[in-house]
Structure formats: C-alpha cells, structure tokens
Amino acid sequence: MAGIDRSLVRALPLFEKLSDLEIDRMLARATLRRVLPGEAVFEQGQKATQFFLLLHGRLKVTQVTADGQQIIVRMVHPGDIFGFAKALQREDYPGTPTAAAESVVICWPTEVWGMFVEQNPHLAVNAMQSIGQRLQEAHTRIREMATEEVERRVAHAVLRLIDQAGKKEATGIRIDFPISRQDIAEMTGTTLHTxxxxxxxWEAKGLVKGGRQKLLVRDAAGLQILAEGLTS
Amino acid sequence: MAGIDRSLVRALPLFEKLSDLEIDRMLARATLRRVLPGEAVFEQGQKATQFFLLLHGRLKVTQVTADGQQIIVRMVHPGDIFGFAKALQREDYPGTPTAAAESVVICWPTEVWGMFVEQNPHLAVNAMQSIGQRLQEAHTRIREMATEEVERRVAHAVLRLIDQAGKKEATGIRIDFPISRQDIAEMTGTTLHTxxxxxxxWEAKGLVKGGRQKLLVRDAAGLQILAEGLTS
DNA sequence: CACTTTCGTTGCGCCAAAACAAAGACCTCG
DNA sequence: CGAGGTCTTTGTTTTGGCGCAACGAAAGTG
Structure with missing residues (x-):
C-alpha cells in the first residue's frame, strides 16, 4: 500500500487541530476502497470491524424493519464519518450504506480508534461535534415527521438535499446524484406514489423539473415557502 | 458553596475512568440547582451559557415549532447530560427542559468543557457515547414514525418509558413520574384524543391501568406484541 | 432491435386518525 | 365546600394520503 496522501483529508473538520504528523499516523493504519453505485460498504447487522470516512461520492444509509419496510436514515456526504458503531456503543452496524454514486472511502479497524483518541483528545472533540450535528438533524426530522404534513416534509427533504448536494445549473439547482421518488419517499416516511x-x-407550478432519477429545483424560494407552511 | 460530594456522581457513566481527583476538580467548578415541577431549567433559544447533568428527578425536553405546536424531543433521566449545546455546535439551546418531577441538576459554565477535555480525553469519549446513544434512539424514533401506525408508536413509547423510568409494583410496572396523555401524544406525534x-x-383489554397523570403497565409482554405489530 | 426490467404517473376507493365538539372526572385553593 | 382549572373520555364528522391497479416511458441486455 503506497499510503494515502494527507492533502486529501487535511481540510476536513474531523482532522481540525491535528498536526500533520498525527494525521499521517492515522492514515498509516487506513486503507482505501472504491465502491460502485448500488454496492454496499457493509450490511446492517454485520459485526462492526471497521469505521469509515467518505472521501468522494455519495452514500445513502438505509435500515430495514422487521416487516421488510425500508427507510433512509441519512445521506453520507464527502468528509462525513460513518459506520462509527464504536461511538454508538454497538457491536454491529445499525444500517446499510449503499453508494448512490461511485464513491471512495477510507477504512480503519475499529480497534485503532481508542488509540487515536488517547493520543489526541481533539479527535474525540471533532468526532463528537460531527455526531452532535447528526443528532440535531435527527431531532429536526422527528419534529417534522410529528408535526408536518407530507408535502411540507418532502419540501424540507428536497431543500436539505440541494443544500448538501446541490449543483448550480443554468435553469436552477440540480441534485448532484441519482435519486428516485422511492428514495425521497423513504426519507420522508411516505410512499413513492404520494x-x-x-x-x-410542483412541476405544474414551475417549482421543480423532474426526470428519471433526477431532480432540478427551479425555485428554491418557492419551495422554502411551502416548507414553512405559509401557504395555508 | 460547600461543594458537591463526589459520591453523588462517582458511578455515572460520564465519569467512568476518571480519577477521584479529576472528578473533584470538575465538581469544584459546578453549582447545584433545584428545579420544581413545571419549572424550566432554561428556555429554547436562550444563549447556551451552561451545560448540565441531571442528578435526581425527571425532565422532559420540548421544542416548539414556528406555528406553535409542541413536541417532546426526549426525556432526561438521572445521570444524563443535557443542554450540551457545545457538542451540537450551537450557540443557543435547541429545546426547553421542564421538570416533570422535582429535580436536582449540576450546572457548569460552557467554557470549562474544553478545559476538562484537554485534561482528560476519557471525558470526551464518555460524552460521545452518551450522545451516540441518543442518536441511536433518535433514529429508532424516526424509523417508527416513518413506518408504524399510531397504536404501535404509542406502545413503543410506553415500553421505552417503563424501561427508563419503570418502578415495579404489586400489580404491574408504574411510570415513575407524572405523565399526561398530552405528553405521550407529543412523544409519538399524535393527538391527546387518539x-x-x-x-x-388497552385498559379494556387489561394491558394497562390509567389514571390522571398516571400509568401502570399490567402486561408488558402484551404491549411488546402490539409494538412488534404481530397482531395484524 | 425486440425483450425485460426498472422507474414514474395517475385514477379511484377506503380507512386511520385528525378536527371538531361536549361533557365528565379529578385536583387545588380560597 | 364550592368555584375554577386541568386533565380525560367519548361521540361525530371530515380528510389526507395509503393501498391497489393499470399504464406509460426510459434504460439496460442479449
């Protein structure tokens, strides 16, 4: 293994306040892995032997319920850590991260985490902030699911997507990876039909422009108004 | 201030692997505060100047939406940290923790957190595990809200309550603090009527025994079956 | 290029649960 | 102990959105 170049990760929040030396020491224990669209990095229920950092691409983390229903727990964006069962006090992975687009991930054995943290508390602080952020998002989603009707939830989900994975185009903002109606349904707790x-x-109103596995937002402000529920 | 006795907190997960000396040093910066039922420790939106540990009692953390709807984001049990906006990368408190029963909390100024962590990485690890646990719970709730019908959600919520705050009695397990139908509704995203x-x-079926602000679970196993959705 | 598969759209009937409404039970406090 | 508040129960009406179903369109396959 030729080693992973430090410049790939230097700027990520997770490595903030770490010295070059410390980063190199971490990267020395890491391996790189390429994940093709549709491929899973690991499967829900497997023993958690590694944790990961997404370098490039896009993953969707799904959970399957006992009765076979699937939901998307979150999207993983470049720079995010995932499969971090250690922090969740778990032995197994709670979900399955599947590549929505071709992706590259860094993998570490779970055992090294404790060692890294001993050597540098900043790492724990950075990781905690990442998890804290996710907790925040989770609470937001809970609140939305509890109080909002489907259309507003979908509006919020789409706004979040263009925020996290939006790419400006001539006619609006495109979601930068293949996403189906089914995916949006699983993110908002509804059905693909709805x-x-x-x-x-929305397309009839000129707010968005759809397509197979594609979505272009023409009028983000209009969506925002819908999401706020000001239309009544 | 006479100081807080170490024995009150020694056994809590947050302080695991910390020496007596280190705990004392933390307690030296802390103050105690008593919170009466119905009183809030702080208010949603306030600047986060302190973080807290619940020593005794029970708190419910609520969020209010822009349009005035209220939901219960989580319950705080003895030993839990809360108001930990630092970890969430926030300046203000995202919710309001209100005492459901008379409570005692330990308060620290937010600034001291960084200092404590520098001195002992274990603290960061312990805190992260606490937050990770909460993230787990949040994902569970999201999955429930997305896939389950109201009755199952309520069953899950009640089971969680007797798990976290259950007290065995002759005829069943009692929820150990005053809780209204409204509260349960706000925890499950439904209305108090439902x-x-x-x-x-459930009472007609002999599963529970209700009362004003009270709930006694007679048949937890029966509830569990309902929660799993095996009745169909 | 026909064949298959996957994904998206749309119409219709139905039901869980919300909204609306009203009355009853229990607690507190002057 | 009576008045007013809070909490709970129960009935009726209304509706959002799910389930079912059928069709259309695009992408992949051999």
Missing part, C-alpha cells in the same frame, strides 16, 4: 403526485404538482 | 382512545382500549 411523492410522485407532489412532484408532479 | 392517545386517550388507545389507552382506554
């Missing part, structure tokens, strides 16, 4: 209806209605 | 109907139905 999502399809909603997106069709 | 919760009332569900509990009445």
């Amino acid at each position: 999502v399809s209806r909603i997106l069709s209605a | 919760v009332s109907r569900i509990l009445s139905a």
Whole structure:
C-alpha cells in the first residue's frame, strides 16, 4: 500500500487541530476502497470491524424493519464519518450504506480508534461535534415527521438535499446524484406514489423539473415557502 | 458553596475512568440547582451559557415549532447530560427542559468543557457515547414514525418509558413520574384524543391501568406484541 | 432491435386518525 | 365546600394520503 496522501483529508473538520504528523499516523493504519453505485460498504447487522470516512461520492444509509419496510436514515456526504458503531456503543452496524454514486472511502479497524483518541483528545472533540450535528438533524426530522404534513416534509427533504448536494445549473439547482421518488419517499416516511403526485404538482407550478432519477429545483424560494407552511 | 460530594456522581457513566481527583476538580467548578415541577431549567433559544447533568428527578425536553405546536424531543433521566449545546455546535439551546418531577441538576459554565477535555480525553469519549446513544434512539424514533401506525408508536413509547423510568409494583410496572396523555401524544406525534382512545382500549383489554397523570403497565409482554405489530 | 426490467404517473376507493365538539372526572385553593 | 382549572373520555364528522391497479416511458441486455 503506497499510503494515502494527507492533502486529501487535511481540510476536513474531523482532522481540525491535528498536526500533520498525527494525521499521517492515522492514515498509516487506513486503507482505501472504491465502491460502485448500488454496492454496499457493509450490511446492517454485520459485526462492526471497521469505521469509515467518505472521501468522494455519495452514500445513502438505509435500515430495514422487521416487516421488510425500508427507510433512509441519512445521506453520507464527502468528509462525513460513518459506520462509527464504536461511538454508538454497538457491536454491529445499525444500517446499510449503499453508494448512490461511485464513491471512495477510507477504512480503519475499529480497534485503532481508542488509540487515536488517547493520543489526541481533539479527535474525540471533532468526532463528537460531527455526531452532535447528526443528532440535531435527527431531532429536526422527528419534529417534522410529528408535526408536518407530507408535502411540507418532502419540501424540507428536497431543500436539505440541494443544500448538501446541490449543483448550480443554468435553469436552477440540480441534485448532484441519482435519486428516485422511492428514495425521497423513504426519507420522508411516505410512499413513492404520494411523492410522485407532489412532484408532479410542483412541476405544474414551475417549482421543480423532474426526470428519471433526477431532480432540478427551479425555485428554491418557492419551495422554502411551502416548507414553512405559509401557504395555508 | 460547600461543594458537591463526589459520591453523588462517582458511578455515572460520564465519569467512568476518571480519577477521584479529576472528578473533584470538575465538581469544584459546578453549582447545584433545584428545579420544581413545571419549572424550566432554561428556555429554547436562550444563549447556551451552561451545560448540565441531571442528578435526581425527571425532565422532559420540548421544542416548539414556528406555528406553535409542541413536541417532546426526549426525556432526561438521572445521570444524563443535557443542554450540551457545545457538542451540537450551537450557540443557543435547541429545546426547553421542564421538570416533570422535582429535580436536582449540576450546572457548569460552557467554557470549562474544553478545559476538562484537554485534561482528560476519557471525558470526551464518555460524552460521545452518551450522545451516540441518543442518536441511536433518535433514529429508532424516526424509523417508527416513518413506518408504524399510531397504536404501535404509542406502545413503543410506553415500553421505552417503563424501561427508563419503570418502578415495579404489586400489580404491574408504574411510570415513575407524572405523565399526561398530552405528553405521550407529543412523544409519538399524535393527538391527546387518539392517545386517550388507545389507552382506554388497552385498559379494556387489561394491558394497562390509567389514571390522571398516571400509568401502570399490567402486561408488558402484551404491549411488546402490539409494538412488534404481530397482531395484524 | 425486440425483450425485460426498472422507474414514474395517475385514477379511484377506503380507512386511520385528525378536527371538531361536549361533557365528565379529578385536583387545588380560597 | 364550592368555584375554577386541568386533565380525560367519548361521540361525530371530515380528510389526507395509503393501498391497489393499470399504464406509460426510459434504460439496460442479449
């Protein structure tokens, strides 16, 4: 293994306040892995032997319920850590991260985490902030699911997507990876039928432009108004 | 201030692997505060100047949406840290923790957290595990809200309550603090009317015994079956 | 290029649960 | 102990959005 170049990760929040030397020491224990679209990095329920950092690409983390229903727990964006079962006090992975686009991940054995933290408390602080951020997001989603109707939830989900993975184009903002109606449904706790209806209605109003596995937001401000529920 | 006795906190997970000396040093910066039922420790939106540890009692953390709806984000049990905005990368408190029963909390100024962590990485690790646990719970709730119908959600919520705050009695397990139908509704994303109907139905089946601000679970196993959705 | 598979759209009936409404139970406090 | 508040129960009406179903369109496959 030729080693991973420090410049790839230097700027990530996780490595903030770490010295070059310390980063190199971590990277020395890491391996790189390429993940093809549709491929899973690991499977829900497997013993957690590694934790990961997404370098490039996009993953969706799904959970399957006992009765076979699937939901998307979160999206993983470049720079995020995932599969971090250690922090969750778990032995097994709680979900399955599947590549939505071709991705590259860094892998560490779980055992090295304790060692890294002993050597540098900043790492623990940075990781905690990342997890804290996710907790925040989770609470936001809980609040939305508890109080909002489907259309507003979908609006929020789409806004979040263009925020985290939006790419400006001539006619609007495109979601930068393949995403289906089914995916949006699994993110918002509804059915693909309902999502399809909603997106069709939005397209008729000129808010978005749909397509197979594609979504272009023409009028983010308009969506925002819908999300706030000011239309009544 | 006479100082807080170490024995009160020695056994808590947050202080695991810390020496007596280190705990004393932390307690030296802390103050105690008593919170009466109905009183809030702080208010949503306030600048986060302190973080807290619940020593005794029970708190419910609520968030209010822009349009005035309220939801219960989580319950705080003895030994839990809360108001930990630092970890969430926030300046203000995201929710309001209100005492459900008379409570005692330990308060620290937010600034001291960084100092404590520098001195002992274990503290960061312990705190991260606490937050990780909460993230787990949040994901569980999201999955429930997305896939389950109201009755199962309520069953799950009640089971979680007797797990975290259950007290064995002759005829069953009692929830150890005053809790209203409204509270349960706000925990499960429904209305108090629906919760009332569900509990009445359960009472008719002998699963629970209700009362004003009270709930006694007679048959936890029966509830579990409902929660799993095996009845169909 | 036909064949298959996957993904998206749309119409319709139905039901869980919310909204609306009203009355009853229990607690507190002057 | 009576008045007013809070909490709970129960009935009726209304509706959002799910389940079912069928069709259309695009992408992949041999």
